[in-house]
Every structure is written in structure tokens, then in C-alpha cells.
Amino acid sequence: MRTEPVLQVQALVKRYGGKTAVDGLDLVARAGVTAVLGPNGAGKTTTVETCEGYRKPDSGTVRVLGLDPVRQSGELRPRIGVMLQSGGVYSGARADEMLRHVARLHAHPLDVDALIERLGLDSCGRTTYRRLSGGQQQRLALAMAVVGRPELVFLDEPTAGLDPQARRATWDLIRDLRSDGVSVILTTHYMDEAEQLADDVAIIDAGRVIAQGSPEELCRGGAENTLRFTGRPGLDVGSLLKALPADCTAAELTPGSYRVVGKVDPQLLATVTSWCAQHGVMPDRISVERHTLEDVFLELTGKELRA
Amino acid sequence: MTAVGTGSGTGTYVPKPGAAPLPRMIAAQAALETKMLLRNGEQLLLTVVIPTLLLVLFSSVDIVDTGSGEAVDFLAPGILALAVMSTAFTGQAIATGFERRYGVLKRLASSPLPRWGLMTAKTVSVLVTEVLQIALLTGIAFALGWSPHGNPLAVLLLLLLGTAAFSGLGLLMAGTLKAEATLAAANLVFLLLLVGGGVIVPLDKFPSGAQDVLGLLPVSALSDGLRDVLQHGAGTPWGDLGILAVWAVVGLAAAGRWFRWE
Numbered sequence A: 001m002r003t004e005p006v007l008q009v010q011a012l013v014k015r016y017g018g019k020t021a022v023d024g025l026d027l028v029a030r031a032g033v034t035a036v037l038g039p040n041g042a043g044k045t046t047t048v049e050t051c052e053g054y055r056k057p058d059s060g061t062v063r064v065l066g067l068d069p070v071r072q073s074g075e076l077r078p079r080i081g082v083m084l085q086s087g088g089v090y091s092g093a094r095a096d097e098m099l100r101h102v103a104r105l106h107a108h109p110l111d112v113d114a115l116i117e118r119l120g121l122d123s124c125g126r127t128t129y130r131r132l133s134g135g136q137q138q139r140l141a142l143a144m145a146v147v148g149r150p151e152l153v154f155l156d157e158p159t160a161g162l163d164p165q166a167r168r169a170t171w172d173l174i175r176d177l178r179s180d181g182v183s184v185i186l187t188t189h190y191m192d193e194a195e196q197l198a199d200d201v202a203i204i205d206a207g208r209v210i211a212q213g214s215p216e217e218l219c220r221g222g223a224e225n226t227l228r229f230t231g232r233p234g235l236d237v238g239s240l241l242k243a244l245p246a247d248c249t250a251a252e253l254t255p256g257s258y259r260v261v262g263k264v265d266p267q268l269l270a271t272v273t274s275w276c277a278q279h280g281v282m283p284d285r286i287s288v289e290r291h292t293l294e295d296v297f298l299e300l301t302g303k304e305l306r307a
Numbered sequence B: 001m002t003a004v005g006t007g008s009g010t011g012t013y014v015p016k017p018g019a020a021p022l023p024r025m026i027a028a029q030a031a032l033e034t035k036m037l038l039r040n041g042e043q044l045l046l047t048v049v050i051p052t053l054l055l056v057l058f059s060s061v062d063i064v065d066t067g068s069g070e071a072v073d074f075l076a077p078g079i080l081a082l083a084v085m086s087t088a089f090t091g092q093a094i095a096t097g098f099e100r101r102y103g104v105l106k107r108l109a110s111s112p113l114p115r116w117g118l119m120t121a122k123t124v125s126v127l128v129t130e131v132l133q134i135a136l137l138t139g140i141a142f143a144l145g146w147s148p149h150g151n152p153l154a155v156l157l158l159l160l161l162g163t164a165a166f167s168g169l170g171l172l173m174a175g176t177l178k179a180e181a182t183l184a185a186a187n188l189v190f191l192l193l194l195v196g197g198g199v200i201v202p203l204d205k206f207p208s209g210a211q212d213v214l215g216l217l218p219v220s221a222l223s224d225g226l227r228d229v230l231q232h233g234a235g236t237p238w239g240d241l242g243i244l245a246v247w248a249v250v251g252l253a254a255a256g257r258w259f260r261w262e
């Protein structure tokens, strides 16, 4: 297994006018799948597009497969595959036409027909790009990123807005890429996507990496667990809190949706259910969860990931 | 999760990167661009329907006083100039403006095709389209009784320099304005130059002060140069070639300097 980094970003700063989009970002990605996880506006696209050679860093250095993406772009471009966050296709082109075209720009492309079938793009028929559904457009962009048999692919929010079936197809393809030795950098604001797919997750917020590690490492960080239940909106959380051990927190996240964070054990569960019984509350959908990346994000930033 | 790159997958995606040979990339790109252009109804209106209609209409109906001789001998060179402008300037500006807007230029910029390769392909596509236009329009002109004179090489030189001048201006517009602004401006310029550029209305119908200025426009220089050669059998029209060369240098340099890919 190759251990040298496929991507090295050091102290990257990128400004748009007066606004700092990326603010001293450090990121090292190795072979496998690396997820760049963060809320909208965190600087994911700016970072990835700097790695793809679209933007010159204002300061800091970027190396992709050991190359400078701006100065050595000619050498780098054939070796990477790019899926932009949106667009990238002639509005009058058909899906198969555009995919075949991108394949022709490469020396040893994948079998286009097989790729079309695998991603369900045959359903596009003779429809031109502008009339395809959002999901079809996304899958075409994904196919364009992999058709040239790259060593490294960049996928900018590859499943944003996809239905669950198309999302699973995309996840399956990413897993196959990984096991065939293609490295993947993907940005996402879905924590389950990062948890499911990534060997390594970099959580970014406001243009900086605030935590990086495997999903397990990141989630182990806090020993606490979460208990969730739904009930009537407006329950007296203060009274619940009094019944709980001192190191627990309780909150109504959205009306009728409650969360208790602390050391969740059978005793705690009994305490919550008996409090509910005393208050005439039927705790629907009661569940115990391990720490998720979303919790990690919330703890690190004090913000919800999908604010 | 299984280890990375263990080959536990199907092996389909095992990396094998590489750029296709440059001539193949450029040919593929030029073919796609030409196909997109010929598929687009509005583009065809501009590049085929309007020049054809103008040629047929004004040759057969005596609306504009085109001076002595057959109307078609005056009109055909002007219509050829219009055809070059419609493809190299208006069509290219609009298409490129929308390609920029929809991220096509951006996506291609990270493909193995170098940027200059993309620009070369665009030029090839423009030239192919012009050849088709010129074949159609000269065929119609001959059917209408056209009898051209002059040196074909001078004509070729005029057409090429005209293409360069219009391409520079078209790309400058596409690379700096919003796509909608390019669409509106390119069509407006097309219309204004159609009327005021000596295409179907002889420049000597305009007041003399206006004539001098209008004569410096690229489409006026192109139609005037083509007319000198094809209608009057003149030698190489250096004055008009000079005007076109200046436009070409200024336009292409400005486009090279200010063109934005996103």
C-alpha cells in the first residue's frame, strides 16, 4: 500500500476580494477516500478547486500527486478526474455524447458503454443536458470524472440533492474506485456519507481544518453518548435535567425532539422513561446513539452542521 | 472496510492515466463544437438563414440601390462578409459566453486538453462552419447569376484576417461579459453592422463624415475588400487588409489579456 500523500496542503490562504474563504488550511490526504466535511461556505470548494489548479493560492503551498497544480498543470491534468459542484457540460450535448468526448481526451479510457449502464445514464436517451434531471446531471459529471482512469478523483458534493437510490449507486462506485486503488477526495456536508465512505475525514469550518482522523478516531473523542426521543413539544426540560445525573445535558432540539447527552447506561434510560411516565409523556422513537460526526462538529464549533 | 487498492474490486477502475495525442484531442474538440453549433437553432438562424434570405431577397427585389451592374455582384461579397461575422463573431461570442457560464470551459480546463488546444479547436470549428456557409452562399449566388472576378488568394487572405478580427472581438466579449449581456450585445452589434457596415447598403449612401468612420469597421473593411476583388477584379486590397489586421491584433491581444474562464 502506498503511503506517500496524494495531496498536501500547507497553510493555504485564499481570499475573494476582502473575504477570506480559506484561512490557513492544512490537509494531508493519503491513498484511499478522504472526505472534506463542512457546512456550506466552509471553504470546501475553494480548497478543492485550488488543488485542481483553478486558483492560485494567495499564500501557502499545494501539492497534488507531488506536483504543483498551477505550474505543472499539464503533467497533472491527465492523472486526475474532476467533478465540479455543478455544470461542466454543453447545454446542447447528450449525456453519452459528452462522456464519449471526455473519454476521447484520454489515452486509455474506461469502456464508455459499461460506465453508462452502471450509472444508469442510458435512461437519459437523446435528451440534451439542460433537460436532464438534477440527478442525471450529477451522475454524468461523476462519470466524466472517472472515465479517464485517473489516479486521483476530486468529487465536489457528489450526492447533493440525489435520491437515496442514486446516492447508493454513487457510494458503490466510490467504494469500487477505492478497492481498485483510485484515491478519492470528496467534499460533503452529509456526515453519514463521510462516515460510510471515508478512510479519513477532515472537518473544516470557516476555512480551516478543525479536526482530522478516521471516523472512528473522531467519534471516540468524546466518551459520551446521546439519547434521543420525541414527545409533546414544550416539555419542561429543566425538570428533566434535575432528574438526571449532574454531568448530563438535555435540550429540545426542534419542537418535540429531545436529546440527552451524557453517559448513557441502563440507569439513565430508566431515569428518562420514569420521568416521562411521571409527566404523562409517551416517549416515541426513543433511541440511543453513539457519538456521530455531527456531534463532533457541534462540539467543535457550537454550530449544527446543516444550519 | 477492506484495505485500499487490494484489487478486491473488479479491477475495472485500476488507474491507467494518460492524455490522448494532441491532434486527436483537438480534432475531437473541434468536431464536438461544430456539432453543438449546427444543432443550435438560433445559431443556424444567424449563420445560415439570415444570410441566405438577405442574399435571395435583395438580389431578386430592387429595394436597395446597389449601383450599376447586377445586384448579386454587389451583394454576394457583402453577404460573405456577413457570414464570416455571424460565425466568428456573433455565434462564437454567444456560444463561448454560455460555455463559460455553464462551467464547460472550466471543466475542460482540468481535462488533458490544454487551453490553447481548446482555442485552436474553436478556431477549427469556426473555419469548418465558414466553409459550409461559403459553399452554400456561393452556390446560391451562382444560381442568381453571380459572376465573380479576381484573385482567389486575395479573397482567402481577406476571409482569414476577417475571421481573426471577429474571433478576437467575439472572444473578448464572451470572456468578459455575462452570458446574457453577450447574447444581447452580440445580436445588437450584428444588426448594427449589418445595416451600417456596407453589407447590403452601400456605404456611399451614408453622409460623408459617417462614411469615413464606418469604413474602419471590420465588417466594412471585409465587405469592401471582398467587393474590390470579386466585383471589380482589383488586386490585393492592402488598405482593407490593414484595417482587418489592426482589428485582429487588438482584438486577440485584448481577449488574451482579459478573457476569464469562469
Ligand SMILES: Nc1ncnc2c1ncn2[C@@H]1O[C@H](COP(=O)(O)OP(=O)(O)O)[C@@H](O)[C@H]1O
Binding pocket: A016, A019, A020, A021, A038, A039, A040, A041, A042, A043, A044, A045, A046, A047
Ligand atoms: N467566486 C467567489 N467570489 C466571492 N466569494 C466567494 C467565491 N466563491 C466562494 N466565495 C465565498 O467563499 C466562502 C467559501 O466558499 P466555498 O469554498 O464555495 O465553500 P463550500 O464549498 O464549503 O460551500 C463562502 O463564504 C463563499 O461565499
Ligand SMILES: [Mg+2]
Binding pocket: A044, A045, A046, A085, A156, A157
Ligand atoms: Mg461547495
